[in-house]
Amino acid sequence: METEAQPPFSFRMPVKIVSGAGSGGDVSAEMSELGCRRAFLVTDSHIAASGPAFDKLIKGLGPRLAGVFNEVTQDSGFEIIDKGAKMAADAGADCVVSVGGGSVIDTGKGICVALKNGGSIRDHMGVNILPGPQTPHIVLPTTSGTGSEVTNVAVIYDSLEKRKKNLLDHNIYPNTAVLDPEFLLGLPPPVTASTGMDAVTHAIEALHSMMKNPVSDALALQTIGLMGRWLPVAWAEPANIAARGHTLVASNLAGAAFSNAMVGLCHAIAHGLGGVARVPHGLANSIALPHVMRFNLEAEPKLYDQAAKALGLGAGDEVADWVEGMARRLDLPTTLKDAGVAEDSLGEVAEAAMTDGAALYNPRPVFEPDEIMPLLRLIWAGS
Protein backbone atom coordinates (compact mmCIF):
# COMPACT_ATOMS: atom_id res chain seq x y z
CA MET A 1 0.00 0.00 0.00
CA GLU A 2 1.35 3.46 -0.94
CA THR A 3 1.21 5.62 2.17
CA GLU A 4 3.27 8.71 1.43
CA ALA A 5 0.87 11.57 2.09
CA GLN A 6 1.12 15.11 0.79
CA PRO A 7 2.46 17.27 3.64
CA PRO A 8 0.19 20.18 4.56
CA PHE A 9 0.91 23.45 2.76
CA SER A 10 -0.51 26.87 2.00
CA PHE A 11 0.09 28.94 -1.11
CA ARG A 12 -0.57 32.64 -1.58
CA MET A 13 -0.44 34.69 -4.79
CA PRO A 14 -2.72 37.72 -4.70
CA VAL A 15 -1.14 39.63 -7.62
CA LYS A 16 -3.04 40.18 -10.86
CA ILE A 17 -0.77 39.44 -13.82
CA VAL A 18 -1.19 41.25 -17.12
CA SER A 19 1.20 40.16 -19.86
CA GLY A 20 1.84 41.22 -23.44
CA ALA A 21 3.98 43.40 -25.68
CA GLY A 22 2.80 47.00 -25.26
CA SER A 23 0.81 46.27 -22.09
CA GLY A 24 2.71 49.11 -20.38
CA GLY A 25 0.57 51.50 -22.38
CA ASP A 26 -2.55 50.26 -20.58
CA VAL A 27 -1.52 50.97 -16.99
CA SER A 28 -4.21 53.62 -16.78
CA ALA A 29 -6.89 50.95 -17.15
CA GLU A 30 -5.29 48.92 -14.36
CA MET A 31 -5.35 52.05 -12.18
CA SER A 32 -9.07 52.46 -12.83
CA GLU A 33 -9.66 48.90 -11.75
CA LEU A 34 -7.93 49.70 -8.45
CA GLY A 35 -9.97 52.87 -8.05
CA CYS A 36 -6.91 55.11 -8.48
CA ARG A 37 -6.53 58.39 -10.35
CA ARG A 38 -3.05 59.77 -9.58
CA ALA A 39 0.04 57.65 -10.19
CA PHE A 40 3.43 58.27 -8.64
CA LEU A 41 6.03 56.69 -10.91
CA VAL A 42 9.13 55.16 -9.27
CA THR A 43 12.11 54.24 -11.44
CA ASP A 44 15.84 54.92 -11.92
CA SER A 45 17.51 57.48 -14.14
CA HIS A 46 18.66 54.84 -16.64
CA ILE A 47 15.18 53.43 -17.26
CA ALA A 48 13.60 56.90 -17.32
CA ALA A 49 15.81 57.71 -20.31
CA SER A 50 15.37 54.36 -22.00
CA GLY A 51 13.10 54.85 -24.95
CA PRO A 52 9.86 53.82 -26.59
CA ALA A 53 8.35 51.50 -23.95
CA PHE A 54 8.81 54.10 -21.23
CA ASP A 55 7.45 56.86 -23.51
CA LYS A 56 4.39 54.71 -24.23
CA LEU A 57 3.80 54.25 -20.50
CA ILE A 58 4.01 58.01 -19.83
CA LYS A 59 1.73 58.78 -22.76
CA GLY A 60 -0.79 56.19 -21.60
CA LEU A 61 -0.86 57.66 -18.08
CA GLY A 62 -1.45 61.17 -19.51
CA PRO A 63 -2.93 63.53 -16.90
CA ARG A 64 -3.02 60.70 -14.34
CA LEU A 65 0.74 60.95 -13.87
CA ALA A 66 1.15 62.80 -10.56
CA GLY A 67 4.95 62.73 -10.45
CA VAL A 68 8.12 60.85 -11.36
CA PHE A 69 10.82 59.78 -8.89
CA ASN A 70 13.90 58.50 -10.70
CA GLU A 71 16.45 58.54 -7.89
CA VAL A 72 16.46 54.83 -7.03
CA THR A 73 20.00 53.42 -6.77
CA GLN A 74 21.32 49.84 -6.75
CA ASP A 75 21.16 49.40 -2.98
CA SER A 76 18.13 51.56 -2.34
CA GLY A 77 17.64 52.43 1.30
CA PHE A 78 15.54 54.09 3.97
CA GLU A 79 16.45 57.65 2.96
CA ILE A 80 15.51 57.16 -0.69
CA ILE A 81 12.19 55.57 0.24
CA ASP A 82 11.36 58.36 2.70
CA LYS A 83 12.22 60.99 0.11
CA GLY A 84 10.06 59.26 -2.51
CA ALA A 85 7.15 58.87 -0.09
CA LYS A 86 7.27 62.57 0.77
CA MET A 87 7.27 63.52 -2.90
CA ALA A 88 4.37 61.15 -3.55
CA ALA A 89 2.38 62.67 -0.68
CA ASP A 90 3.12 66.21 -1.88
CA ALA A 91 2.00 65.22 -5.38
CA GLY A 92 -1.31 63.90 -4.04
CA ALA A 93 -0.62 60.39 -5.42
CA ASP A 94 -3.10 57.61 -4.66
CA CYS A 95 -1.06 54.77 -6.18
CA VAL A 96 2.55 53.87 -7.01
CA VAL A 97 3.73 52.58 -10.39
CA SER A 98 7.22 51.03 -10.20
CA VAL A 99 9.22 50.48 -13.38
CA GLY A 100 12.56 48.72 -12.99
CA GLY A 101 14.51 45.81 -11.56
CA GLY A 102 14.45 44.45 -8.02
CA SER A 103 15.83 47.57 -6.36
CA VAL A 104 13.23 49.86 -7.96
CA ILE A 105 10.37 47.47 -7.18
CA ASP A 106 11.44 47.07 -3.55
CA THR A 107 11.74 50.86 -3.23
CA GLY A 108 8.22 51.14 -4.64
CA LYS A 109 6.97 48.67 -2.02
CA GLY A 110 8.59 50.79 0.71
CA ILE A 111 7.08 54.00 -0.66
CA CYS A 112 3.62 52.38 -0.67
CA VAL A 113 4.01 51.56 3.05
CA ALA A 114 5.43 54.95 4.10
CA LEU A 115 2.80 56.78 2.04
CA LYS A 116 -0.04 54.83 3.63
CA ASN A 117 1.13 54.88 7.25
CA GLY A 118 3.12 58.11 7.47
CA GLY A 119 6.46 58.56 9.25
CA SER A 120 9.64 56.89 8.04
CA ILE A 121 9.82 53.41 6.52
CA ARG A 122 12.14 52.68 9.46
CA ASP A 123 9.07 52.74 11.72
CA HIS A 124 7.36 49.97 9.76
CA MET A 125 10.03 47.27 9.54
CA GLY A 126 8.93 43.81 10.61
CA VAL A 127 7.16 40.66 9.57
CA ASN A 128 3.43 40.77 8.82
CA ILE A 129 2.66 43.70 11.11
CA LEU A 130 1.00 46.00 8.59
CA PRO A 131 -2.66 46.25 9.56
CA GLY A 132 -4.24 46.00 6.11
CA PRO A 133 -3.94 46.83 2.42
CA GLN A 134 -1.28 49.41 1.57
CA THR A 135 -1.12 52.06 -1.17
CA PRO A 136 -2.11 50.35 -4.43
CA HIS A 137 0.99 49.28 -6.36
CA ILE A 138 1.39 48.46 -10.04
CA VAL A 139 4.74 47.00 -11.08
CA LEU A 140 6.42 46.77 -14.48
CA PRO A 141 9.61 44.67 -14.20
CA THR A 142 12.43 45.54 -16.60
CA THR A 143 14.54 42.43 -16.08
CA SER A 144 13.55 38.79 -16.25
CA GLY A 145 15.13 37.96 -12.93
CA THR A 146 14.02 38.94 -9.45
CA GLY A 147 10.32 38.16 -9.70
CA SER A 148 9.88 40.89 -7.08
CA GLU A 149 6.63 41.96 -8.78
CA VAL A 150 4.95 38.91 -7.20
CA THR A 151 6.70 38.69 -3.83
CA ASN A 152 5.91 39.96 -0.33
CA VAL A 153 9.42 41.04 0.56
CA ALA A 154 11.35 44.29 0.16
CA VAL A 155 15.11 44.35 0.71
CA ILE A 156 16.06 47.77 2.08
CA TYR A 157 19.55 49.06 2.84
CA ASP A 158 20.14 50.62 6.25
CA SER A 159 22.99 53.09 5.78
CA LEU A 160 23.35 53.59 9.55
CA GLU A 161 23.94 49.91 10.26
CA LYS A 162 25.49 49.33 6.80
CA ARG A 163 23.46 46.23 6.00
CA LYS A 164 20.36 45.12 4.16
CA LYS A 165 17.13 44.54 6.04
CA ASN A 166 13.96 42.75 5.03
CA LEU A 167 10.44 44.04 5.17
CA LEU A 168 8.33 40.91 4.87
CA ASP A 169 4.58 41.30 4.86
CA HIS A 170 1.59 39.81 3.05
CA ASN A 171 0.28 43.36 2.67
CA ILE A 172 3.16 44.45 0.41
CA TYR A 173 2.41 42.14 -2.48
CA PRO A 174 1.88 44.50 -5.42
CA ASN A 175 -1.69 44.61 -6.72
CA THR A 176 -0.83 44.24 -10.38
CA ALA A 177 2.22 43.01 -12.31
CA VAL A 178 2.34 44.27 -15.89
CA LEU A 179 4.73 42.09 -17.90
CA ASP A 180 5.62 44.11 -20.98
CA PRO A 181 8.60 42.58 -22.82
CA GLU A 182 9.18 45.86 -24.69
CA PHE A 183 10.83 47.18 -21.51
CA LEU A 184 13.51 44.48 -21.82
CA LEU A 185 14.55 45.08 -25.39
CA GLY A 186 17.57 47.19 -24.45
CA LEU A 187 18.89 44.85 -21.76
CA PRO A 188 22.58 44.03 -22.46
CA PRO A 189 23.46 40.29 -22.81
CA PRO A 190 25.49 40.02 -19.56
CA VAL A 191 22.54 41.43 -17.57
CA THR A 192 20.10 39.17 -19.43
CA ALA A 193 22.35 36.22 -18.54
CA SER A 194 22.86 36.94 -14.84
CA THR A 195 19.28 38.02 -14.09
CA GLY A 196 17.97 35.02 -16.05
CA MET A 197 20.17 32.67 -14.02
CA ASP A 198 18.79 34.29 -10.86
CA ALA A 199 15.30 33.26 -12.00
CA VAL A 200 16.54 29.74 -12.80
CA THR A 201 17.97 29.60 -9.28
CA HIS A 202 14.65 30.74 -7.80
CA ALA A 203 12.98 27.84 -9.59
CA ILE A 204 15.54 25.19 -8.63
CA GLU A 205 15.64 26.37 -5.02
CA ALA A 206 11.84 26.38 -4.86
CA LEU A 207 12.03 22.76 -6.06
CA HIS A 208 14.48 21.70 -3.36
CA SER A 209 13.33 23.91 -0.49
CA MET A 210 11.90 22.34 2.65
CA MET A 211 8.83 24.53 2.02
CA LYS A 212 8.24 23.10 -1.48
CA ASN A 213 4.64 22.29 -2.36
CA PRO A 214 2.74 21.07 -5.43
CA VAL A 215 1.77 24.58 -6.59
CA SER A 216 5.28 26.01 -6.33
CA ASP A 217 6.63 22.83 -7.98
CA ALA A 218 4.33 23.35 -10.98
CA LEU A 219 5.43 26.97 -11.37
CA ALA A 220 9.11 26.14 -10.93
CA LEU A 221 9.05 23.29 -13.45
CA GLN A 222 7.39 25.56 -15.99
CA THR A 223 10.08 28.17 -15.31
CA ILE A 224 13.02 25.90 -16.04
CA GLY A 225 11.36 24.63 -19.21
CA LEU A 226 10.79 28.18 -20.48
CA MET A 227 14.23 29.41 -19.44
CA GLY A 228 15.94 26.40 -20.98
CA ARG A 229 14.27 27.13 -24.30
CA TRP A 230 14.28 30.95 -24.36
CA LEU A 231 17.02 32.40 -22.13
CA PRO A 232 19.80 31.64 -24.63
CA VAL A 233 17.68 33.23 -27.38
CA ALA A 234 17.02 36.41 -25.36
CA TRP A 235 20.75 36.55 -24.58
CA ALA A 236 21.85 36.12 -28.21
CA GLU A 237 19.12 38.31 -29.71
CA PRO A 238 18.39 41.17 -27.26
CA ALA A 239 15.62 42.57 -29.49
CA ASN A 240 13.77 39.24 -29.86
CA ILE A 241 10.39 40.18 -28.39
CA ALA A 242 9.17 36.57 -28.25
CA ALA A 243 12.19 35.47 -26.21
CA ARG A 244 11.85 38.51 -23.95
CA GLY A 245 8.20 37.70 -23.37
CA HIS A 246 8.81 34.06 -22.47
CA THR A 247 11.71 34.81 -20.12
CA LEU A 248 9.74 37.61 -18.43
CA VAL A 249 6.84 35.25 -17.76
CA ALA A 250 9.29 32.56 -16.59
CA SER A 251 10.90 34.88 -14.02
CA ASN A 252 7.43 35.87 -12.84
CA LEU A 253 6.42 32.24 -12.30
CA ALA A 254 9.65 31.61 -10.42
CA GLY A 255 8.89 34.64 -8.21
CA ALA A 256 5.48 33.24 -7.31
CA ALA A 257 7.09 29.84 -6.62
CA PHE A 258 9.84 31.03 -4.29
CA SER A 259 7.77 33.61 -2.45
CA ASN A 260 5.86 30.62 -1.11
CA ALA A 261 8.43 27.83 -1.15
CA MET A 262 11.35 30.11 -0.17
CA VAL A 263 14.93 29.66 -1.41
CA GLY A 264 17.83 27.73 0.07
CA LEU A 265 21.57 27.46 0.58
CA CYS A 266 22.46 28.82 -2.87
CA HIS A 267 20.79 32.14 -2.10
CA ALA A 268 22.37 32.21 1.35
CA ILE A 269 25.79 31.86 -0.31
CA ALA A 270 24.89 34.42 -3.01
CA HIS A 271 23.83 36.91 -0.34
CA GLY A 272 27.14 36.28 1.44
CA LEU A 273 29.08 36.77 -1.79
CA GLY A 274 27.15 39.98 -2.49
CA GLY A 275 27.90 41.43 0.92
CA VAL A 276 31.52 40.29 1.28
CA ALA A 277 32.85 40.30 -2.29
CA ARG A 278 30.29 42.47 -4.14
CA VAL A 279 29.52 39.66 -6.63
CA PRO A 280 26.27 40.56 -8.47
CA HIS A 281 23.36 38.51 -7.15
CA GLY A 282 22.45 36.64 -10.35
CA LEU A 283 26.07 35.81 -11.15
CA ALA A 284 26.74 34.55 -7.62
CA ASN A 285 23.70 32.27 -7.86
CA SER A 286 24.70 31.06 -11.30
CA ILE A 287 28.18 30.07 -10.13
CA ALA A 288 27.07 28.48 -6.85
CA LEU A 289 23.92 26.67 -7.96
CA PRO A 290 25.32 23.51 -9.65
CA HIS A 291 27.62 22.89 -6.70
CA VAL A 292 24.87 23.43 -4.14
CA MET A 293 22.70 21.00 -6.12
CA ARG A 294 25.40 18.30 -6.06
CA PHE A 295 25.90 18.98 -2.34
CA ASN A 296 22.17 18.48 -1.73
CA LEU A 297 22.04 15.39 -3.96
CA GLU A 298 24.52 13.63 -1.69
CA ALA A 299 21.84 13.77 1.03
CA GLU A 300 18.76 13.32 -1.15
CA PRO A 301 19.50 11.47 -4.40
CA LYS A 302 16.00 11.89 -5.85
CA LEU A 303 15.83 15.63 -5.22
CA TYR A 304 15.94 16.76 -8.85
CA ASP A 305 14.21 13.83 -10.55
CA GLN A 306 11.13 15.96 -11.27
CA ALA A 307 13.29 18.67 -12.82
CA ALA A 308 15.20 16.12 -14.90
CA LYS A 309 11.94 14.79 -16.29
CA ALA A 310 10.73 18.31 -17.13
CA LEU A 311 13.96 19.03 -18.98
CA GLY A 312 14.04 15.67 -20.77
CA LEU A 313 17.17 14.58 -18.92
CA GLY A 314 17.90 11.14 -17.54
CA ALA A 315 18.63 11.64 -13.86
CA GLY A 316 18.63 14.31 -11.19
CA ASP A 317 22.39 14.87 -11.22
CA GLU A 318 22.21 15.81 -14.90
CA VAL A 319 20.20 18.89 -13.89
CA ALA A 320 23.25 20.36 -12.14
CA ASP A 321 25.25 19.80 -15.33
CA TRP A 322 22.42 21.43 -17.28
CA VAL A 323 22.63 24.54 -15.07
CA GLU A 324 26.38 24.74 -15.49
CA GLY A 325 26.07 24.23 -19.24
CA MET A 326 23.53 27.03 -19.43
CA ALA A 327 25.91 29.43 -17.64
CA ARG A 328 28.70 28.50 -20.08
CA ARG A 329 26.39 29.05 -23.04
CA LEU A 330 25.58 32.52 -21.68
CA ASP A 331 29.28 33.29 -21.37
CA LEU A 332 29.15 33.66 -17.59
CA PRO A 333 32.12 32.71 -15.40
CA THR A 334 31.52 29.37 -13.68
CA THR A 335 33.95 29.73 -10.78
CA LEU A 336 34.38 32.38 -8.10
CA LYS A 337 38.05 32.48 -9.05
CA ASP A 338 37.13 33.58 -12.56
CA ALA A 339 34.66 36.10 -11.12
CA GLY A 340 37.55 37.77 -9.30
CA VAL A 341 36.74 36.63 -5.75
CA ALA A 342 39.77 36.31 -3.44
CA GLU A 343 40.09 32.81 -1.99
CA ASP A 344 40.88 34.19 1.46
CA SER A 345 37.45 35.85 1.63
CA LEU A 346 35.64 32.48 1.63
CA GLY A 347 35.63 32.18 5.42
CA GLU A 348 33.83 35.48 5.70
CA VAL A 349 31.39 34.42 2.97
CA ALA A 350 30.64 31.22 4.93
CA GLU A 351 29.97 33.23 8.10
CA ALA A 352 27.63 35.58 6.25
CA ALA A 353 25.82 32.72 4.48
CA MET A 354 25.11 30.95 7.76
CA THR A 355 23.42 34.02 9.20
CA ASP A 356 21.13 34.31 6.18
CA GLY A 357 17.55 33.15 6.53
CA ALA A 358 17.60 31.34 3.20
CA ALA A 359 19.88 28.62 4.60
CA LEU A 360 17.07 27.57 6.95
CA TYR A 361 15.10 26.01 4.12
CA ASN A 362 17.87 24.01 2.48
CA PRO A 363 16.96 20.32 2.20
CA ARG A 364 20.38 19.30 3.51
CA PRO A 365 20.58 21.07 6.86
CA VAL A 366 23.68 23.15 7.53
CA PHE A 367 24.30 25.16 10.66
CA GLU A 368 27.97 26.03 11.00
CA PRO A 369 30.23 27.95 8.61
CA ASP A 370 32.77 25.10 8.67
CA GLU A 371 30.18 22.73 7.19
CA ILE A 372 30.07 24.67 3.94
CA MET A 373 33.76 25.54 3.57
CA PRO A 374 34.55 22.51 1.35
CA LEU A 375 31.54 23.45 -0.80
CA LEU A 376 32.71 27.07 -1.05
CA ARG A 377 36.18 25.94 -2.08
CA LEU A 378 34.60 23.89 -4.87
CA ILE A 379 32.53 26.87 -5.97
CA TRP A 380 35.68 28.95 -5.98
CA ALA A 381 37.91 26.57 -7.92
CA GLY A 382 35.37 24.63 -9.99
CA SER A 383 35.01 20.86 -9.98
Added chain:
Amino acid sequence: MSQKFPSDGWTQSFGRVINASADYKQRGKNWRAGAVSFIVTAAPEIGMTQDFGMFLDLHEGECRSARSCTLAEAEKAPFMIRAEYGWWKSVIRGSLEPVRGLITGKLKLKGDLTVIVRHIGAAKSLAECAAQVDTIFQDEA
Protein backbone atom coordinates in the same frame (compact mmCIF):
# COMPACT_ATOMS: atom_id res chain seq x y z
CA MET B 1 3.84 23.19 39.39
CA SER B 2 1.58 23.38 36.36
CA GLN B 3 0.90 26.85 35.03
CA LYS B 4 -2.00 28.06 32.95
CA PHE B 5 -1.02 29.49 29.55
CA PRO B 6 -1.05 32.42 29.19
CA SER B 7 -0.49 33.85 32.67
CA ASP B 8 2.08 35.69 34.73
CA GLY B 9 2.92 32.42 36.48
CA TRP B 10 3.55 30.69 33.15
CA THR B 11 5.80 33.53 32.01
CA GLN B 12 7.85 33.33 35.21
CA SER B 13 8.18 29.55 34.86
CA PHE B 14 9.32 30.07 31.28
CA GLY B 15 12.03 32.43 32.54
CA ARG B 16 13.18 29.84 35.10
CA VAL B 17 13.33 27.08 32.47
CA ILE B 18 15.39 29.37 30.21
CA ASN B 19 17.87 30.08 32.99
CA ALA B 20 18.14 26.38 33.81
CA SER B 21 18.86 25.50 30.18
CA ALA B 22 22.50 24.84 29.31
CA ASP B 23 21.42 24.76 25.66
CA TYR B 24 20.00 28.29 25.80
CA LYS B 25 23.01 29.55 27.75
CA GLN B 26 25.19 28.33 24.89
CA ARG B 27 23.01 29.16 21.86
CA GLY B 28 21.82 32.49 23.24
CA LYS B 29 25.24 33.68 24.40
CA ASN B 30 25.60 36.21 21.57
CA TRP B 31 22.13 37.73 21.99
CA ARG B 32 22.65 41.40 22.85
CA ALA B 33 19.77 42.78 20.79
CA GLY B 34 17.50 43.51 23.76
CA ALA B 35 14.22 42.40 25.23
CA VAL B 36 11.60 40.33 23.45
CA SER B 37 7.87 40.59 24.10
CA PHE B 38 5.13 38.17 23.15
CA ILE B 39 1.47 39.01 22.66
CA VAL B 40 -1.27 36.41 22.71
CA THR B 41 -4.20 38.05 20.95
CA ALA B 42 -7.58 38.02 22.66
CA ALA B 43 -9.63 34.84 22.12
CA PRO B 44 -13.11 35.41 23.62
CA GLU B 45 -14.18 31.92 22.56
CA ILE B 46 -11.93 30.49 25.29
CA GLY B 47 -12.56 33.25 27.82
CA MET B 48 -9.57 35.44 26.94
CA THR B 49 -11.22 38.80 26.45
CA GLN B 50 -8.02 40.86 26.21
CA ASP B 51 -4.62 40.57 24.57
CA PHE B 52 -2.04 39.07 26.94
CA GLY B 53 1.54 40.40 27.00
CA MET B 54 4.74 38.73 28.18
CA PHE B 55 8.08 40.50 28.56
CA LEU B 56 11.42 38.69 28.52
CA ASP B 57 14.60 40.61 29.20
CA LEU B 58 17.12 38.39 27.42
CA HIS B 59 20.84 39.07 27.38
CA GLU B 60 23.86 36.89 26.56
CA GLY B 61 22.24 33.54 27.26
CA GLU B 62 20.40 34.69 30.34
CA CYS B 63 16.82 35.73 31.06
CA ARG B 64 17.20 38.70 33.41
CA SER B 65 13.46 38.94 34.00
CA ALA B 66 10.26 37.31 32.75
CA ARG B 67 6.81 38.66 33.57
CA SER B 68 3.45 39.52 32.12
CA CYS B 69 3.17 43.07 30.82
CA THR B 70 0.82 45.66 29.39
CA LEU B 71 0.58 46.23 25.65
CA ALA B 72 2.34 49.57 26.08
CA GLU B 73 5.28 47.83 27.77
CA ALA B 74 5.36 45.12 25.12
CA GLU B 75 5.55 47.77 22.41
CA LYS B 76 8.76 49.10 23.96
CA ALA B 77 10.71 45.87 23.41
CA PRO B 78 12.91 45.96 20.28
CA PHE B 79 11.24 42.70 19.21
CA MET B 80 7.54 42.05 19.65
CA ILE B 81 5.98 38.84 18.39
CA ARG B 82 2.21 38.63 18.21
CA ALA B 83 0.10 35.60 17.39
CA GLU B 84 -3.25 34.04 18.05
CA TYR B 85 -3.59 31.68 20.97
CA GLY B 86 -3.75 28.57 18.79
CA TRP B 87 -0.46 29.35 17.05
CA TRP B 88 1.31 29.93 20.38
CA LYS B 89 0.02 26.56 21.45
CA SER B 90 1.53 25.02 18.32
CA VAL B 91 4.88 26.72 19.02
CA ILE B 92 4.88 25.49 22.63
CA ARG B 93 3.93 21.98 21.54
CA GLY B 94 6.74 22.00 18.97
CA SER B 95 4.53 21.58 15.92
CA LEU B 96 5.18 25.10 14.60
CA GLU B 97 8.82 26.10 14.14
CA PRO B 98 9.01 29.82 15.04
CA VAL B 99 10.70 31.13 11.89
CA ARG B 100 8.35 29.12 9.68
CA GLY B 101 5.51 30.64 11.69
CA LEU B 102 6.84 34.12 10.93
CA ILE B 103 7.30 33.49 7.22
CA THR B 104 3.84 32.02 6.82
CA GLY B 105 2.20 34.89 8.70
CA LYS B 106 1.02 32.91 11.73
CA LEU B 107 3.42 34.84 13.95
CA LYS B 108 3.84 38.57 13.40
CA LEU B 109 7.09 40.31 14.26
CA LYS B 110 7.68 43.96 14.96
CA GLY B 111 11.44 44.39 14.66
CA ASP B 112 14.28 43.27 12.42
CA LEU B 113 13.82 39.72 11.08
CA THR B 114 17.45 39.46 10.00
CA VAL B 115 18.52 39.74 13.66
CA ILE B 116 16.21 36.88 14.62
CA VAL B 117 17.52 34.76 11.76
CA ARG B 118 21.11 35.45 12.77
CA HIS B 119 20.24 34.03 16.19
CA ILE B 120 18.08 31.20 14.93
CA GLY B 121 19.71 28.72 17.29
CA ALA B 122 18.73 30.89 20.27
CA ALA B 123 15.18 31.25 18.94
CA LYS B 124 14.81 27.49 18.56
CA SER B 125 16.24 26.93 22.01
CA LEU B 126 13.67 29.36 23.48
CA ALA B 127 10.86 27.42 21.79
CA GLU B 128 12.28 24.20 23.26
CA CYS B 129 12.34 25.84 26.70
CA ALA B 130 8.69 26.84 26.28
CA ALA B 131 7.87 23.20 25.57
CA GLN B 132 9.44 22.22 28.88
CA VAL B 133 7.21 24.48 30.98
CA ASP B 134 4.60 22.38 32.76
CA THR B 135 1.64 23.92 30.92
CA ILE B 136 -2.11 23.74 31.25
CA PHE B 137 -3.62 25.27 28.15
CA GLN B 138 -6.46 27.64 28.91
CA ASP B 139 -8.85 25.94 26.50
CA GLU B 140 -8.08 22.50 27.98
CA ALA B 141 -8.28 23.46 31.65
